[in-house]
Amino acid sequence: MQRSHLDNLVDRAERIGVIGSPSSTSEIALDIMASAADKKLVGELALFRYSQDGLAHYALGQITEVRLRNVWHEDPTMRSLIRHRGPIDTVSGRQDTHLGEMTISAVFSAQGSSYRPSILGTVPATGTPIHLVDDSILYELLSPYRDQLFYLGRVYGSKPLLPLWFKHFDTGPQGAGEAYHLGIFGKTGSGKSVLAKMILLAYARHPKMALLVIDPQGEFAKEARGEVAPGAFRLPMRQVLEGLRKPVIVYGVRDLVLDRWICLNRFS
Numbered sequence: 001m002q003r004s005h006l007d008n009l010v011d012r013a014e015r016i017g018v019i020g021s022p023s024s025t026s027e028i029a030l031d032i033m034a035s036a037a038d039k040k041l042v043g044e045l046a047l048f049r050y051s052q053d054g055l056a057h058y059a060l061g062q063i064t065e066v067r068l069r070n071v072w073h074e075d076p077t078m079r080s081l082i083r084h085r086g087p088i089d090t091v092s093g094r095q096d097t098h099l100g101e102m103t104i105s106a107v108f109s110a111q112g113s114s115y116r117p118s119i120l121g122t123v124p125a126t127g128t129p130i131h132l133v134d135d136s137i138l139y140e141l142l143s144p145y146r147d148q149l150f151y152l153g154r155v156y157g158s159k160p161l162l163p164l165w166f167k168h169f170d171t172g173p174q175g176a177g178e179a180y181h182l183g184i185f186g187k188t189g190s191g192k193s194v195l196a197k198m199i200l201l202a203y204a205r206h207p208k209m210a211l212l213v214i215d216p217q218g219e220f221a222k223e224a225r226g227e228v229a230p231g232a233f234r235l236p237m238r239q240v241l242e243g244l245r246k247p248v249i250v251y252g253v254r255d256l257v258l259d260r261w262i263c264l265n266r267f268s
């Protein structure tokens with residue numbers, strides 16, 4: 001395999017472990033290195049490089065679980081000894097192994113200087129190094145899609161910015177080819193409105209896409225007018241919408257009251 005810029009970035013990224021056994025194409029077992037055993041790994045984005053059909057492939061995923069195993073501590077004689085004496089110097093802590101689970105979320109294959117979506121069609125050899133992903137790796141891996149990406153924030157509980165796609169519903173460039181339904185659910189004050197506003201701005205980037213907001217609290221209308229909406233998180237909604245040349249029209253409830261039988265176009 002020819003070494004690419006991405007390979008150099010992966011080499012520089014922190015190695016946390018290697019592929020262990022048993023592993024499958026949906027869940028990869030991870031033998032965690034001693035140097036990474038005291039790190040917060042659950043929730044982190046990780047990556048490994050492997051070869052599939054003669055092409056360099058890069059599999060991205062999230063570490064979903066970390067387990068500790070010490071076979072000596074599971075031995076009945078040792079257990080009884082520990083019960084009476086407490087930890088055993090040569091065994092406790094020293095013979096611990098940390099095993100992780102990694103769920104694969106995206107796979108890319110290197111084709112020339114570009115990267116194309118692929119699938120994990122095989123399980124790479126045990127011992128294949130697994131690295132933590134950082135922004136420089138994501139930036140390079142997603143370089144063909146750079147103008148389509150939108151960032152709502154960082155990976156939950158981690159540092160890299162989470163790249164997302166908000167495609168318009170039409171076919172063609174940057175199009176999904178069909179309409180998508182999204183739901184945001186959470187308890188009061190968990191950030192639903194702020195997230196909805198950010199997603200609205202993501203869709204507002206598409207010139208042909210119109211957005212209708214039913215806004216019973218008036219919070220979207222306020223922010224779109226540049227007024228200060230409740231809450232500590234400031235989103236420059238008006239500036240962004242102006243920058244995108246997206247005109248905003250706000251209709252109050254009174255404008256929508258159907259107060260006569262004859263239909264009048266009150267908005268023209």
Ligand SMILES: Nc1ncnc2c1ncn2[C@@H]1O[C@H](COP(=O)(O)OP(=O)(O)OP(=O)(O)O)[C@@H](O)[C@H]1O
Pocket residue numbers: 153186187188189190191192193194195230231232233234
């Ligand atoms: N990503 C964020 N970073 C920092 N603060 C945030 C973030 N998202 C929301 N907040 C803040 O958290 C508070 C609650 O946010 P928001 O109003 O979006 O919650 P909500 O789930 O819509 O609440 P409600 O159920 O009352 O409508 C606000 O003060 C908001 O500014």
Ligand SMILES: [Mg+2]
Pocket residue numbers: 192193194
């Ligand atoms: Mg809200």
